[in-house]
Amino acid sequence: MQRCGACTRFVWFPMYICPHCASTDLHWTALSGDGTVYSRSLVIDPVSAASAPPGPLLVALIELDEGPVMMSNVIGDGAEDVVIGDRVRVVFQQVSDDVTLPVFERVNAES
Incomplete structure (x- = not known):
C-alpha cells in the first residue's frame, strides 16, 4: 500500500497525490x-x-x-x-x- 512521506498516512487506492495533505511524496510500503x-x-x-x-x-x-x-x-x-x-x-x-x-x-x- 502507498504511504505518504509527508503526513505518514496510508493511501488506498493508489494515487499520485496524497488525498490527506496533497504531497507527492508517496512510497510503496509492505503490510x-x-x-x-x-x-x-x-x-x-x-x-x-x-x-x-x-x-x-x-x-x-x-x-x-x-x-x-x-x-x-x-x-x-x-x-x-x-x-x-x-x-x-x-x-x-x-x-x-x-x-x-x-x-x-x-x-x-x-x-
Missing part, C-alpha cells in the same frame, strides 16, 4: 496482509452473469492491522459464512495476464 472483517455483504444474484464468478460473492470491508480499511472479496471454503470480526489474510488472485487482485481468506481460529 502484513492480516486484518479483520469490518463489514460484509453477500451477493447472491450479480447484475451481470457474464462478469460474475461462479457461486455467491462475499464483498467485505477489511480493516488491516496497520489501520487502513479496504474493500475486497473474501474467497475460499465457507467464505459466505464470514462474519464481522473474523480474522482474514490477503492472498493474490490472478484474474488475467495483466491483472492480479488482493483478496482475502478467513484465518482459521487455530492458526
